[in-house]
Amino acid sequence: MKLITAILKPFKLDEVKEALQAAGINGMTVSEASGFGRQRGHTEVYRGAEYTVDLVPKIRLEVLVDDKDAASAVDVIVKTASTGSIGDGKVWTTPVEQVVRVRTGERGPDAI
Amino acid sequence: MDQVVLNGGDTAWMLASTALVLLMTPGLAFFYGGMVRTKSVLNMMMMSMVTIGIVSVLWVIYGFELAFGHSADSPWYGGIGLSGLGSQVDELTNNGGVYPIPVLVFAAFQLMFAIITPALISGAIADRAKFTSWAVFVAIWSTVVYFPVAHWVFAFGNKVGDVVTSTGYLAGKGVQDFAGGTAVHINAGAAGLALAIVLGKRIGWRKESMRPHSLPLVMLGAALLWFGWFGFNAGSSLAANGIAGLAFMNTQVATAGAVLGWLLVEKIRNGHATSLGAASGVVAGLVAITPACAFVAPWAAVVIGFIAGILCSLAVSIKYKLGFDDSLDVVGVHLVGGIWGSLAIGFFGTSVVNSVGLDGILYGGGTALLMKQLLGVGVVFAYSFIATLIIGYAIEKTIGFRVTREVEIEGIDLKEHAESAYELASSSRGGASL
Numbered sequence: 001m002k003l004i005t006a007i008l009k010p011f012k013l014d015e016v017k018e019a020l021q022a023a024g025i026n027g028m029t030v031s032e033a034s035g036f037g038r039q040r041g042h043t044e045v046y047r048g049a050e051y052t053v054d055l056v057p058k059i060r061l062e063v064l065v066d067d068k069d070a071a072s073a074v075d076v077i078v079k080t081a082s083t084g085s086i087g088d089g090k091v092w093t094t095p096v097e098q099v100v101r102v103r104t105g106e107r108g109p110d111a112i
Numbered sequence: 113m114d115q116v117v118l119n120g121g122d123t124a125w126m127l128a129s130t131a132l133v134l135l136m137t138p139g140l141a142f143f144y145g146g147m148v149r150t151k152s153v154l155n156m157m158m159m160s161m162v163t164i165g166i167v168s169v170l171w172v173i174y175g176f177e178l179a180f181g182h183s184a185d186s187p188w189y190g191g192i193g194l195s196g197l198g199s200q201v202d203e204l205t206n207n208g209g210v211y212p213i214p215v216l217v218f219a220a221f222q223l224m225f226a227i228i229t230p231a232l233i234s235g236a237i238a239d240r241a242k243f244t245s246w247a248v249f250v251a252i253w254s255t256v257v258y259f260p261v262a263h264w265v266f267a268f269g270n271k272v273g274d275v276v277t278s279t280g281y282l283a284g285k286g287v288q289d290f291a292g293g294t295a296v297h298i299n300a301g302a303a304g305l306a307l308a309i310v311l312g313k314r315i316g317w318r319k320e321s322m323r324p325h326s327l328p329l330v331m332l333g334a335a336l337l338w339f340g341w342f343g344f345n346a347g348s349s350l351a352a353n354g355i356a357g358l359a360f361m362n363t364q365v366a367t368a369g370a371v372l373g374w375l376l377v378e379k380i381r382n383g384h385a386t387s388l389g390a391a392s393g394v395v396a397g398l399v400a401i402t403p404a405c406a407f408v409a410p411w412a413a414v415v416i417g418f419i420a421g422i423l424c425s426l427a428v429s430i431k432y433k434l435g436f437d438d439s440l441d442v443v444g445v446h447l448v449g450g451i452w453g454s455l456a457i458g459f460f461g462t463s464v465v466n467s468v469g470l471d472g473i474l475y476g477g478g479t480a481l482l483m484k485q486l487l488g489v490g491v492v493f494a495y496s497f498i499a500t501l502i503i504g505y506a507i508e509k510t511i512g513f514r515v516t517r518e519v520e521i522e523g524i525d526l527k528e529h530a531e532s533a534y535e536l537a538s539s540s541r542g543g544a545s546l
Contacts, residue, residue, distance in 0.1 A: 044323065046324060047388055047389070047392060047425075047428045047429075047444075051321050
């Protein structure tokens with residue numbers, strides 16, 4: 001099993017969510033995040049005082065998938081989230097040792 | 113002497129104006145509260161609220177007598193005595209002549225000015241003043257600075273027959289300040305500068321972000337101030353008459369001009385017209401037209417406001433060059449706007465719009481009026497700045513004025529008031545038990 005973590009531009013969330021559902025992936029966890037990569041931050045001006053704001057608002061999307069679905073799910077996310085401009089985000093996968101569904105106690109791929 | 117009888121229309125307008133001016137102080141609390149960080153918004157608003165409490169009580173006990181009493185016959189103060197105001201219920205207002213409104217209505221109207229002036233100062237020391245020390249400061253400052261200065265500027269004396277006694281120093285010199293450019297705004301601005309120096313910079317000033325936490329609150333505050341200011345300026349006519357109408361119109365158009373002036377500077381300098389700029393422009397325009405609103409024509413009010421917007425938007429950056437943390441720009445807006453508006457009368461003042469007005473430079477009156485205005489600006493600035501430095505350092509050396517480093521970093525709301533303004537996520541607070 002794999003955990004896919006994707007850092008996305010907030011306005012891309014709905015599109016990515018729908019694309020993943022269309023690809024047969026049901027279930028995800030979404031949280032608001034902030035950070036920066038090569039894009040760096042942005043500038044805000046208050047009464048003439050310029051503030052450089054390092055951290056940019058992002059969405060963190062997490063999906064648990066079976067090993068065989070991992071590559072295609074990553075492809076769907078990357079294809080949908082891409083705008084071609086700097087700051088589109090990143091996607092990475094990490095191996096997952098165990099998954100348990102809380103309600104039934106099912107374990108492993110059955111719990112996904 | 114003709115018997116003056118109470119006028120219902122004038123009295124009704126003054127009662128409404130008085131309520132309008134009171135609303136400015138909660139409006140100011142929103143204006144300032146939105147500009148600070150989430151950890152100090154309640155303290156910022158509480159500084160205004162406690163000022164309403166303290167000054168109102170002092171006013172009834174001795175404040176009105178000190179500012180507007182006639183017993184001392186002094187240009188420097190009205191009188192010293194525990195008035196309680198109970199004996200004056202049936203009297204009409206006598207301020208350089210008898211007005212057909214009850215003296216208690218006049219006293220209530222002037223009370224609202226006495227409240228907002230110290231409240232304005234609080235913006236200079238955001239995030240870092242001990243609450244009890246602020247309360248002590250408000251009581252002392254009102255007594256030593258505002259009440260006497262109000263007498264200098266606003267007390268036109270007790271007129272009996274042709275004899276006028278107890279006229280305030282600056283009023284007697286012919287300084288024109290219709291609604292408080294000197295007594296309110298220069299006074300508060302100079303005091304704000306002094307307190308910013310006494311308390312010092314906030315931890316992290318110019319290093320970490322101190323962005324306004326809620327610009328919609330700032331906009332709400334600016335809107336309430338604008339609305340209330342019609343009572344402040346048009347009410348200062350003490351009558352529902354043509355001068356009130358002139359002051360009302362000038363208040364509107366000067367403020368509009370200042371919004372445009374401030375936004376224009378921002379657009380040229382930074383490339384963006386900001387909401388904080390618009391809200392700040394509102395206040396800058398209101399401040400600048402305050403002394404001048406009954407002495408200039410509406411076209412001149414637009415010019416005064418527009419220039420105020422430009423001047424103040426540039427002035428708010430001075431603190432970074434000079435290195436004093438006037439946190440919410442009491443100096444840049446109220447001191448600079450107050451000085452500009454007071455001096456502008458020397459240029460734009462005209463007896464055409466007001467029979468008791470004088471002609472300024474543009475109306476062939478020469479520099480005589482401007483010199484009077486300079487006197488008013490200089491006297492009030494010098495007295496307020498020096499007296500506030502002394503009061504501020506006295507409080508700092510005795511009970512302490514500034515909170516500890518720990519309180520300032522963790523947040524003055526939680527430490528001074530045991531409250532936090534916002535519960536943004538219920539999971540972030542854990543359980544609570546009574």
